[in-house]
Structure formats: structure tokens, C-alpha cells
Amino acid sequence: MASSVPSLLLLLTAFLVNAASGASPVLIIPGTGGNRLEAKLSSRENTAHFYCSKNADWYDLWLDVKQLVPGAIDCWCENIQLNYDSSTSTFSNQQGVETRVPCYGDVCGIEYLDMSVKAGDSAYFHAMIEAFADKGYVRGETIVSAPYDFRYSAVSNKDNYVNATMALAEQLYEQTGEKVLWISHSMGGLWSHYILSNADQAWKDKYIEAWVPIAPAYGGTAQEMRLFASGDSEGIPLVSGKTVRNEQRSYESNFWLLPNLELWDSDETIITKGDQTWTAHDLPQFFEDISYADGAQIYKTLPYDLKDPNIKTYVKYGAGKDTPTSYVYGKDWDTIDKTVNGDGDGTVNIRSLEAGIAKGWKNTEHEKFDGEDHQSVLKNDSLLKELLELAGV
Known part of the structure; x- marks a missing residue:
């Protein structure tokens, strides 16, 4: 009897893999503050308080709620704040601060924002990722994300984010043979619109199944x-x-x-x-x-x-708040x-959420989830079910 257990596990694994085969891989673009951001400090000068660290190896600058309590938050503000050079119109980190975005091409930077608090708003994309995982999707393989340094916009295009994200979509397609279901949230909708509305139509037709902007802040x-x-x-x-x-x-x-x-x-x-x-x-x-x-x-x-991004688009958003x-x-x-x-x-104001209607975008559907707010809509059971259906599982 015991010897049959491994066989049952193999059958279950095979079932889950088959459940996701033929389905669209998923690429998620988070919103502002919607992914982890790491920092390293080296010989910081002129800190807000004597107790602010001047040297530190890589750590989570965002998010670690312990850094947001009174007193500590002054140090945090200094470390995450950008400098603006008006003579060159460029942004940069503070003196002695180096930053990087972890988990690009995986979901470990968006599933939980504070790795020590796996509940509430910190469990940002957990419900969605778990819903896909239950259908056989594999984190970092068939469901991935493109996190970014959310302090910057598309004008700076830090880390060549546009091309990197398009390359990630191409990689998903090449690995699975299926077009990508592109999902975004909040400011991720701005990034996605910027990328998709400027991409060649032939590229979109080849690599993208559909785009699902959730709570998009299209118009600010x-x-x-x-x-x-x-x-x-x-x-x-x-x-x-x-x-x-x-x-x-x-x-x-x-x-x-x-x-x-x-x-x-x-x-x-x-x-x-x-x-x-x-x-x-x-x-x-x-x-x-x-x-x-x-x-x-x-x-x-x-x-x-x-x-008009000229791509099949399903806009999902909360309303009535x-x-x-x-x-x-x-x-x-x-x-x-x-x-x-x-x-x-x-x-986000309703006119911004529904900018596609005001601008007459074709091939675009809008759906309200009354009573859901900007964050809670991501965990709405009906929305999660619709996403699975759009992915073909």
C-alpha cells in the first residue's frame, strides 16, 4: 500500500502540469510600491539622526514596516528619496545609497511586499498567484512578474525596463508555445499601456493573448x-x-x-x-x-x-467607493x-479607470466590481475566476 503513494503523487503532478499545458503563461506588472526594492548603504553622510545607518549590506528598503515607525521613518525617507539634477533633468539615488529590484522574472518580489508580514496588503498578489498555482502554474516559470524601481517613470525607463519586459514576454512564448496573458495593476497599467501602445502590431499579435489592466491609473x-x-x-x-x-x-x-x-x-x-x-x-x-x-x-x-493600445483588453476595476x-x-x-x-x-477616480471608454478604445471591455477598492479587487473571487478563464484553464 505504501509503495503506491509515490505513484499517486506522480499522477497528481502530471495532472497539474497537464492542467496548465495549452494555457497562456502569465506576466504580471505591479503597481507603484507593488514590489520589493533593496538597498545597500556605503559611507552615508549627513544623515537625519545619529542612529541612522551609514553602512549596510543589501536589505529590503521597501517593504519593511519596522522602518516606517516614528523616528526610523526619517532614516527611511532619506534612503529612498531621489535627487533631481535640474541641469540635466535626471534622477539619482542619495549619496551612499545603491538600489536594486529583486525577483525580476519571478513572483517573489510581488507576492508579499514585507516578507515578515504575509497578510493584509503585504500579501499583494498572493491570492492571484495561488489561484494560478492551484491550476498547475509554476512560480517563476509559467507565472512571472516584471517588477521595477517604482520611483521612476517611462521617461527615465530605468534599467531599460521596456525592452527587458518585452523580452520577458518573448521568453514566455518561446518556452511554452503559447501567447502571454499580460496582467497589470494600478501604475502597472500606465507602464503596460506605454509598452503595448508603442509596440509594433506584429509583435503584439505574435506574443500577447490579451491584456488585463486591473484598477488602472490611466489618467492619474x-x-x-x-x-x-x-x-x-x-x-x-x-x-x-x-x-x-x-x-x-x-x-x-x-x-x-x-x-x-x-x-x-x-x-x-x-x-x-x-x-x-x-x-x-x-x-x-x-x-x-x-x-x-x-x-x-x-x-x-x-x-x-x-x-488606443490596439490589443484585446479586459479592464477590471472596483467602484462605488x-x-x-x-x-x-x-x-x-x-x-x-x-x-x-x-x-x-x-x-483612482472613475474617469481614470474608464479612460478607455472616454477615448473610444476599440477591442476593449470594461467591468466594474462594485464595492471593491483599489487593493481588494485583486482578491475578488469572481475576478480570479475570470483571469483563469482568460488564460484558458
Whole structure:
């Protein structure tokens, strides 16, 4: 009887492998802050506090929640913040900081963000990856990801990310003989749109089965203007927006997530302070008024065209959640007196999620998941089932 156990295991393994054969391999592009980022410190100078490390071998800069507690977060902000050189319009790490993105071509950088906390928002893509694994997909082989340094945008294209990701899709196709199901989340939708809308049609026809943008921030968000004005502590206990404001302003990618002028009208006020108002069309002046002169220069380098990607696209997104559309500030940029909400997924405004409708993209389907927010939609059972069906399993 005992000798039959290995045979049963072999049969089970064969079943799982056969279940995934003939199905599309899966490539996932995560959102901003949606993958791990490692750092190495060497002879850091002028740190925020005497206790901030000046030397450290490779460690998780993002995410390690222990670095986000009051006091420690000041060291973290310094280490992850970018420098901007206005004379060359380029971004770089702080002095003494080296960074790298782990797990490219695998899923170990997106399944859990904090490897010591495998629950909640840290379990970012775990439910989706596990759903595919249950059908015979193999992590790092038939389901992979293309993580990136989320501080940068497509303008910098750090690490030649565009070509690397296209090569990864080609590799999946060559290894499996099947076209790729390309899945993205949040800002990963911007990266995916940038890549796919600029790729040759023949390349897309050969390598890509379909694209599934989940909660795509196609046209940015209104709350991004608040991030630049007052910072966004994102609910971290005892941490103010002011603490993280300079760090957040330094990300090139945060400019990419500002409200897109193709979706926001010139008479729509997003920020009010006293008798002054700013719309998405006032952004260069807005940066001057919040005392961030470099912002105006950076913003001008980031035009973004919401052209039709011309590929079979299935947009999936949460809706019916209060989502900021405008803010009224009090006596200073640290005090918000009023937040006006509209529809969306709690983070991305509905017009941004549905940009494909507004722009008349062909070959594109949209599906709302009412009551799901920007993160929870990734774990929605109905959505996971649909993804499996789209992959052919």
C-alpha cells in the first residue's frame, strides 16, 4: 500500500502540469510600491539622526514596516528619496545609497511586499498567484512578474525596463508555445499601456493573448495633487504627511500619476486654498505656489498620450467607493479643511479607470466590481475566476 503513494503523487503532478499545458503563461506588472526594492548603504553622510545607518549590506528598503515607525521613518525617507539634477533633468539615488529590484522574472518580489508580514496588503498578489498555482502554474516559470524601481517613470525607463519586459514576454512564448496573458495593476497599467501602445502590431499579435489592466491609473488621480501639496502618510500611525512629503515629491513616477489633461477639464478645481484655486491645467503654477520649483520643470517632461493600445483588453476595476476629487486647504499646506469625494475605487477616480471608454478604445471591455477598492479587487473571487478563464484553464 505504501509503495503506491509515490505513484499517486506522480499522477497528481502530471495532472497539474497537464492542467496548465495549452494555457497562456502569465506576466504580471505591479503597481507603484507593488514590489520589493533593496538597498545597500556605503559611507552615508549627513544623515537625519545619529542612529541612522551609514553602512549596510543589501536589505529590503521597501517593504519593511519596522522602518516606517516614528523616528526610523526619517532614516527611511532619506534612503529612498531621489535627487533631481535640474541641469540635466535626471534622477539619482542619495549619496551612499545603491538600489536594486529583486525577483525580476519571478513572483517573489510581488507576492508579499514585507516578507515578515504575509497578510493584509503585504500579501499583494498572493491570492492571484495561488489561484494560478492551484491550476498547475509554476512560480517563476509559467507565472512571472516584471517588477521595477517604482520611483521612476517611462521617461527615465530605468534599467531599460521596456525592452527587458518585452523580452520577458518573448521568453514566455518561446518556452511554452503559447501567447502571454499580460496582467497589470494600478501604475502597472500606465507602464503596460506605454509598452503595448508603442509596440509594433506584429509583435503584439505574435506574443500577447490579451491584456488585463486591473484598477488602472490611466489618467492619474486627483489625490496626487494633495500628495505634492501636503504629503500622504497613507495611514501610517503617528506619521504626518509633512514627514514624507519631500520623499514623495522626489519620485518621477508621482508626476506620471498626476491628473491627465485629456481627462480633466480646465475649469475643474482640484485644490482650493483661501481665494486661490488650481486645476490640473494649472500644474506648473501650482508647483511654484507650493514652493517646489523643480516640480514645474519635471512636469513638463512628462506628456502622456492615452492612445488606443490596439490589443484585446479586459479592464477590471472596483467602484462605488468614496474617491477624492478635490481638496480645500486651511491656513497652510499641512491642513485640509474639506475633501470632496466622487466615484472610483477609493484611490483612482472613475474617469481614470474608464479612460478607455472616454477615448473610444476599440477591442476593449470594461467591468466594474462594485464595492471593491483599489487593493481588494485583486482578491475578488469572481475576478480570479475570470483571469483563469482568460488564460484558458
